[in-house]
Amino acid sequence: MHRIDKCLSQIAAIRDVAAGQAPPYVARSRIGRLALSVSVLVAEEAGISVPDLPRPIRVPAEACAQLCNLAAQCNRLSQLARHIAQPSEPLDDRWRRGWQQLLRELDGLDETLQKMQTPAPSNARTPSASTHDPAANDLAPAVDNKKEPSPSLDVAAD
Amino acid sequence: MIAGPAFASWLYGSHARGDADDLSDVDVLVISDSVDDPIDIQDLYPSRNAASVTRYTWGELEGMVESGSLFLRHLQMEGRPLSESPPVKGLLSAALARLGHYRFASRDVQGFTDVLSDIRHSLSCEGSLVFELATLGTVVRHAAILGCAMADQPCFSRLEPVKRISELWGTTGKWYNDFEFLYRYRLYADGRLSERPHSTPAFAIHWCDQAGDLVSELRRRLCASH
Numbered sequence: 001m002h003r004i005d006k007c008l009s010q011i012a013a014i015r016d017v018a019a020g021q022a023p024p025y026v027a028r029s030r031i032g033r034l035a036l037s038v039s040v041l042v043a044e045e046a047g048i049s050v051p052d053l054p055r056p057i058r059v060p061a062e063a064c065a066q067l068c069n070l071a072a073q074c075n076r077l078s079q080l081a082r083h084i085a086q087p088s089e090p091l092d093d094r095w096r097r098g099w100q101q102l103l104r105e106l107d108g109l110d111e112t113l114q115k116m117q118t119p120a121p122s123n124a125r126t127p128s129a130s131t132h133d134p135a136a137n138d139l140a141p142a143v144d145n146k147k148e149p150s151p152s153l154d155v156a157a158d
Numbered sequence: 159m160i161a162g163p164a165f166a167s168w169l170y171g172s173h174a175r176g177d178a179d180d181l182s183d184v185d186v187l188v189i190s191d192s193v194d195d196p197i198d199i200q201d202l203y204p205s206r207n208a209a210s211v212t213r214y215t216w217g218e219l220e221g222m223v224e225s226g227s228l229f230l231r232h233l234q235m236e237g238r239p240l241s242e243s244p245p246v247k248g249l250l251s252a253a254l255a256r257l258g259h260y261r262f263a264s265r266d267v268q269g270f271t272d273v274l275s276d277i278r279h280s281l282s283c284e285g286s287l288v289f290e291l292a293t294l295g296t297v298v299r300h301a302a303i304l305g306c307a308m309a310d311q312p313c314f315s316r317l318e319p320v321k322r323i324s325e326l327w328g329t330t331g332k333w334y335n336d337f338e339f340l341y342r343y344r345l346y347a348d349g350r351l352s353e354r355p356h357s358t359p360a361f362a363i364h365w366c367d368q369a370g371d372l373v374s375e376l377r378r379r380l381c382a383s384h
Binding site: 052054 | 193266269270276277280285286287289292293346347
């Protein structure tokens with residue numbers, strides 16, 4: 001459970017940015033750190049090699065629905081972060097809209113992690129169609145724009 | 159291919175400066191009415207397969223001009239147009255000519271400080287050494303870029319800002335020594351370097367201290383300038 005607690009505290013740290021309690025610049029590394037922690041969690045649960053960098057998570061076909069959901073949520077979050085963090089200043093609608101979306105993704109991820117923390121009842125079934133994330137088996141593809149978002153000092157190009 | 163009339167695309171970064179190497183990516187800026195405009199970068203810069211595309215809208219551009227965006231300063235210094243549609247031809251150049259003084263230096267310094275604090279915390283909690291070193295490389299470079307801009311010596315290349323800030327502040331070598339090696343973690347994390355650099359916790363701690371000194375000096379100079 002230690003790993004899940006770590007992810008939950010990293011989610012809280014990202015929410016601090018959205019709430020204005022930390023400058024936007026920190027968002028990208030905090031999101032990257034969360035994505036990595038979730039990747040490690042998924043890898044350990046699925047018995048695949050543990051990554052040391054945040055990359056799009058690919059779960060084995062035989063992985064349970066919960067892990068698939070988790071991976072899909074994390075991949076969507078990472079992709080969204082790349083998009084919204086690009087504007088240099090929070091002056092525009094893209095930034096505000098993007099944060100709302102990102103917070104929704106964080107809520108979903110939070111919920112999935114909380115469920116994983118709660119021991120499932122012995123007669124638990126796999127998620128029904130209504131609760132199963134339809135995107136779970138449609139993991140976000142690798143983003144070919146490699147540049148990290150940089151909300152404040154947007155000078156990542158070298 | 160290029161739908162919608164009002165777009166401008168510019169090349170910037172190492173390929174625009176002419177100092178690209180094997181580790182360089184192709185940096186392209188696209189400004190249009192919507193960031194979702196279907197503009198295919200392969201049509202704009204067909205000689206390259208992998209371009210790193212940054213997209214802004216014209217509205218966002220105005221906000222960035224007002225805040226004196228360092229990204230636009232970067233573009234102003236070394237960017238060059240790839241393609242501009244007739245209705246907006248010259249518009250980006252005109253916007254760059256109106257670029258004001260950068261307004262968010264204090265906030266950036268606070269951001270650097272917070273990121274360094276996050277890195278230290280992560281390293282103390284068994285975080286990924288590679289990820290934290292890559293993040294450190296980015297922070298050090300960004301802090302140096304801001305320092306150079308504050309000194310009216312803007313510089314945006316991969317390694318030069320750190321060297322220049324060391325020289326400008328009379329601390330030759332202090333931050334530049336080993337920075338090239340540190341930045342290899344960033345390149346590796348970005349997929350531009352295939353071989354993972356060897357890493358040790360001691361190296362990470364050393365660079366946390368170095369970066370902390372750099373950001374402290376930046377803060378001190380910023381306060382003094384106010």
